[in-house]
Every structure is written in structure tokens, then in C-alpha cells.
Amino acid sequence: MVTTSPSADALHQVFEDYKHRQVNLTILGAGAWGSALAHIANTNDHQVRIWSRRSELSLEDAVAGAEVIVSAISMKGVPEVVNRLKALHIPETTVLVTATKGLDPETTLTPSQIFQRAFPNHAVTVLSGPNLSKEIEAGLPAATVIACTNETAAEAVQHVFACDNFRTYRSTDPLGAELGGTLKNVIAIAVGVCEGLDLGSNARSALITRALPEVMRIGTHLGGQPETFLGLSGLGDMLATCTSALSRNYRVGYGLSQGKSLEQILVELGSTAEGVNTSHVLMAIAQREQISVPISQQVHLLLNGEISAEEAVAALMERKLKAEDYQEVLQPDS
Known part of the structure; x- marks a missing residue:
């Protein structure tokens, strides 16, 4: 049977209709983040199904009739699940x-890029922001970006x-929103090291401030819009992840600083700290694209056991003297 794609006008009308009623929603991933999103959707009276590899429900049955499918699985599971959905x-x-x-x-792609390649005619949306799942499940106020x-x-x-x-905000820059939330995990490891070594508020503030142009430099080079990295999915997410002991990536850095x-550390966490894998992939991208990433580089070396936490801090403090110029965000050398 030959099927035809709906027209742009028809899709617009369908998506417009979703705004005014309860929808059938499937969440892939039953971890803390998927459960938090399911809690919100249930609160709004949507019909929610949750799927995980351990659930009795098959993936096919879980997504049957779904009008919105939310993927909240770990990065390593994304390619396989996308292929199964396809x-x-x-x-x-x-x-x-x-x-x-x-x-x-393998591909250095983000999750949304993987989804979009597999589903070129679908609307692929990114949900990203300063969203610590435990706080959301506790009913504390939070905001996010839907891009x-x-x-x-x-x-x-x-x-x-x-x-x-x-609170949900809208954006037309899914890649920028996604990269902001991804790259800050590496920075959170660095801040966890700073806190674990008890270097003080001055050092923490300097590190986060200098990390922002680094993240923007990478993100804009890969296609994100500069202003996105100054919003909730960029700076907002970085602040939340870099200043809370609830952050798994922060706890990785803190643990490394303690020897x-x-x-x-990963065994003690009992869950994924995406910043570890992101650090390794980011360095491959930085080397390929010739992007300067001094903070991320030290985190990468630390995670690989090539330097100590103290040596990583010393390397950053010994960098050449220069002017503070935020035009550098779009420049190749930092």
C-alpha cells in the first residue's frame, strides 16, 4: 500500500489541534528524567505510557497511537531505539x-540530529533547560525550552x-538548545573538581564565566545560534548543573577531586553521567574542527587519568595573559 505524506497545511492543523486537548503521549525511558516528565504530563491529564527495556510493554505497543513521543533514554541507547522506531x-x-x-x-551527532536523519519529514523537537529531575518531581518551580x-x-x-x-519557553533553534544542555555537562565536571578541592567562590565563578564563551564557541561552530546559549538551555542549564550536588556530572568532578x-564514582552514582562520554566525543570534534577548548581539554585528560585534579587546575591558571574579549566567542583561538 502506498501512503502519501500529509501536506504542510494538514500537519499545521494537526499540531494546532494538539494544543487544545489532551494527547496520547509515550515516554521512552523510565529513569529519573523520564519519570519526571511523565509526572508533569500526567498532572496535565494527558494519556501517558512509559516504555523501557525492562518493561513488559513492547516498543511497538508503547508507541501505537502516540501523538507525541518523548525520548528520555541515555545517549548510548539512542541510535538503537531510533532504528527500532524507524x-x-x-x-x-x-x-x-x-x-x-x-x-x-560513532557519528558525533546530537540526539535530535540522529532522529531527524531517520525521520526527515517529522517535526523533531528538543526539550532542554535547567531541569534537575528530583526538584521537578518534588514540585519545585522550573522552566525549560521547547525548540x-x-x-x-x-x-x-x-x-x-x-x-x-x-514554565515552558519556545525556540526555533533546536540544535543550539541541545548543544547548550550537552556541553555544559563537561563544564559541570570541572566545577565539581573546583568545589572538591575547596578552591572557593572566586574560582568557581571565574570558571563558569570562562566556560560560557567556550561552550558558545563550540556550539555556534556546530550550527547553534549565539543567543540560545545565553538563555535557559544554555547559561541557565549550566548554572543549575554546575552549582547543585544533585547534578551527576558535578558529583563526578567532586569525586575525582577526592582521589x-x-x-x-560511576558505580556510586548508579546512573549515567553524560558529561563523561560527551568529553571524549567533544575532544574528537574539537581536534577535527580545530576549536580551542581549554577547559574541556583538561576535563578530558583528567577523566582519562592522564593528569590529577590539581594539575588540571594548575594548567588552566598558567594559560597566557590576554584581554577579556567576548568577541572571542566566534574566534578560533581562546
Whole structure:
């Protein structure tokens, strides 16, 4: 049977309709983040199904009839799940949302890029912001960004998750929103080291401030818009992740500063710290594209056991003297 794609006008009308009623929503991933998003959607009276590899529900049954599919799985699981979804012939009227922060080691692509390549005719949306899952589940106020090149699809997802304690903002820069949330995880490891060594508020503030142009330099080089990195999915997410002990990446850095091995820290966390994998993929991108990433480079060396936490800090403090010029954000040398 030959199927035809709906017209742009027809898709617009479908997505517009999602804004005004409860939708059938499937969340892929039953971890802390997926559970938090499910809690919000349930609060808004949407029909929610949650799928994980351990669930009795098959992936095919989980997404059957879904009008919005949210992926909240870890980065390492994204390529496989996307391939499985592709075989299920998801209707183009289904909005695909990725809430994963990471980079694929094999392709160096972001989750939304992987989804968009597999589903070129679908609206692929990014949900990213300063969203610590434990605080959201506790009902504490938070805000996030819903980013998609199809603004009507973004508005639909915006309405799905907007509630009294969860403020949703819209953006047309999904790649920038995604990269801001991904790259800051590496910086959070560095800040965790700073805190673990008890270097003080001055050092922490300097590190976060200098990290912002580094993240912007990488993100804009890869296609994000500069202003996105100054918003909730950029600076906002960085501040939350770099200043809270709830952040897994922060705890990785803190543990390394205390002399623990990376393996021991990850076992103690009992969950994924995406900044570890992101650090390795980021260095491959930086070398390929000739992008200066001094903070990320020290984190990479530390994670690989090539330097100590103290040596990483010393290397950053010994960098050449220069003027503070934020035009450097778009320049190749920092």
C-alpha cells in the first residue's frame, strides 16, 4: 500500500489541534528524567505510557497511537531505539521530542540530529533547560525550552508540559538548545573538581564565566545560534548543573577531586553521567574542527587519568595573559 505524506497545511492543523486537548503521549525511558516528565504530563491529564527495556510493554505497543513521543533514554541507547522506531513507520503527524543530552561516539551527532536523519519529514523537537529531575518531581518551580524548526509543533509540546510549576519557553533553534544542555555537562565536571578541592567562590565563578564563551564557541561552530546559549538551555542549564550536588556530572568532578577512580564514582552514582562520554566525543570534534577548548581539554585528560585534579587546575591558571574579549566567542583561538 502506498501512503502519501500529509501536506504542510494538514500537519499545521494537526499540531494546532494538539494544543487544545489532551494527547496520547509515550515516554521512552523510565529513569529519573523520564519519570519526571511523565509526572508533569500526567498532572496535565494527558494519556501517558512509559516504555523501557525492562518493561513488559513492547516498543511497538508503547508507541501505537502516540501523538507525541518523548525520548528520555541515555545517549548510548539512542541510535538503537531510533532504528527500532524507524521500522515501525511512525506517522508524520507524531511529534518526536528528544530530552537526551549527549553526543554519539560513532557519528558525533546530537540526539535530535540522529532522529531527524531517520525521520526527515517529522517535526523533531528538543526539550532542554535547567531541569534537575528530583526538584521537578518534588514540585519545585522550573522552566525549560521547547525548540523546533516547526514552530507549531513546538507550541504543541509547549502546551503538553506547561503547568503551574513548570514554565515552558519556545525556540526555533533546536540544535543550539541541545548543544547548550550537552556541553555544559563537561563544564559541570570541572566545577565539581573546583568545589572538591575547596578552591572557593572566586574560582568557581571565574570558571563558569570562562566556560560560557567556550561552550558558545563550540556550539555556534556546530550550527547553534549565539543567543540560545545565553538563555535557559544554555547559561541557565549550566548554572543549575554546575552549582547543585544533585547534578551527576558535578558529583563526578567532586569525586575525582577526592582521589576516587572514575569507575568507583560511576558505580556510586548508579546512573549515567553524560558529561563523561560527551568529553571524549567533544575532544574528537574539537581536534577535527580545530576549536580551542581549554577547559574541556583538561576535563578530558583528567577523566582519562592522564593528569590529577590539581594539575588540571594548575594548567588552566598558567594559560597566557590576554584581554577579556567576548568577541572571542566566534574566534578560533581562546
